[in-house]
Amino acid sequence: MSGNIGANIRRERRQRGWSQARLAREVCRVAGVQGEPVGRQEVSRWETGKRTPRGWLPFIAAALGVSVDALTAPQGPAESPLPTLADYLPADDPLAPLGARTGRRIGMEQVGDLQQRVHGLRLADDVLAGGDLIRPALRELRSAVMLYREGSHTGEVGRALLRQIGELGQIAGWIASDAGQHSEAEQIYRLGLSAARQAEDHTLAGNLAGSLAYQLSNTGREVEGIRLARAALDAAGTDAPAKARALYLDRVAWAHTKAGEVQPAIWALGEASEALDQDGAGSEAPAYLYWVDSGELQVMESRVYTELRRPLRAVPLLRDVLSRYDATHTRELALYLSWLAVALSDANEPEEAVAVAERVMSLSADVASERTAERVRIVLARLEEFHDIPDVRALLDGAA
Known part of the structure; x- marks a missing residue:
């Protein structure tokens, strides 16, 4: 009962x-x-x-x-089961040992070296684009997998290696996605998810699943994006660190936004903010979530309102975010400005939108990111509605 x-x-x-x-x-x-x-x-x-x-x-x-x-009342006929994270593991086991472990002995020192390289790659992603980082990222990932499969190590060291492979899978998948290599990114995310689950690191598994869900939502697979984002949230449970839970909910909000589902998206935004308010009250967040804070949630909130074409909510949020943003993070700056250009267009402010769009295009010109290139295309398409305005026509003609 x-x-x-x-x-x-x-x-x-x-x-x-x-x-x-x-x-x-x-x-x-x-x-x-x-x-x-x-x-x-x-x-x-x-x-x-x-x-x-x-x-x-x-x-x-x-x-x-x-x-x-x-x-x-007794339940009716069972609904189709919701997917779980296990449904997104690779078909084979790319982390299976290569026969007997006869390679060199691996200890925590080697794990520490790998951890530093993974963190360095993550910091590099803050200021460099996917096209610049894809080769070193894939090289590091392959080396880490071979180290785990060929090396000889204790169970404790093996789990630590798997966690680093999972973290490397998340950042390498993100880099591949930013470079426009979405199929490669999906395979990398799935590999990282397998490593995180074998290491029994549920927080890391949720981060990988949420990252893949974000890509699915942005590449025309909105239904899959919602299912995977929610599977990541459900698998993490209520015991996940506050920052992690806030991030999972942010991904749920974006997935519903891309599917045009307003109320679930707004609900998830509110829950993300509530979750972050609990930071420090529960388990400590892993170091790789250093970037998740109230400012990051504000960025997602502004993007959701822009996508839902609610410029009166989006524009003030974006202006506030951009007033405090680190100008050395060129790619993110271009992306956030692109959302502002779209929101200004929706607010019927085409002249302001043109000024912002020009800055987006200038910043994007030297950034090897497919995401920024796609955002430029979206901004120009939205400005087409104002083609008769001289400033807009000059920008469009110049872009053509």
Whole structure:
């Protein structure tokens, strides 16, 4: 019975686009209790069948606007199962040992060296584009995989190597995607996901899955993007570090945005902000999430509102972000300016949009990034609506 109740609560909650935290608040409100005797973790226990609501059931039903019978009724025919991260592992095992491990002995010193190179590659990605980094990134990834497969090492060292391969897979996949090599990027992400799962690093696995979901959403595979982004969030659970959970929710927001699903996108943005507010209260975030902060969430919020064509919300957010942005990060600066150009076009400010677009094109000219090139094409296409305005026509003619 508890399994039916949990599944019914989860179904009703998701139909309303509510988070577990939102349902917890609504239940407390309906029950008229002070504080939060019911929290997100308690709702999670109900939904997974680990605990039966018992006395809370009438209040849950009232909060959801359904009868108690609707929550205790047997489930109907099972829906198609949602994908899990295991569905995205490579078909074979590219990390299988090459026969007996007879290669040189690998210790933590070699793992530390690899960790430094991975971090260096990540820092390089902050200021260089995918086209400049793709070769060294792939070279490092192949070397790390061969080190794991051929070397002799203890179980502890092996897991540490797998974590570094997973981290390297995430940044190398990101670099390949930025260079426009999407098929290669997908294979790299899947390899990294396999390494993270074998290392039992659920936070890293979620980061890799979210990165792949982001690419899928941006390359015309929006439905797959939503499924994978949500699978990453669900697999991480409520115990994931606050920064990681905020990042997963950001990816969910973007996936729904690209699919044109407004309410789920706005919900995920709000949940991402709530998650980041918990930073420091739970487990410590891994070092590779150094860039996830309130400013990064503001960037995603502004992009979501731009994509949803709500310029009155997007333009102030983007101006605020850009006023504080590091000008040495040329690619990101060009990308964020491109969103501002589009938002200004939607706000019927074509002259301002042209001025921003000119800066986007100037910054993008020397950046070997397919993402910035695609954004330039999108900006020019949006400005076509104002072709009769002299400034716009001059920009379009010059670009042609």
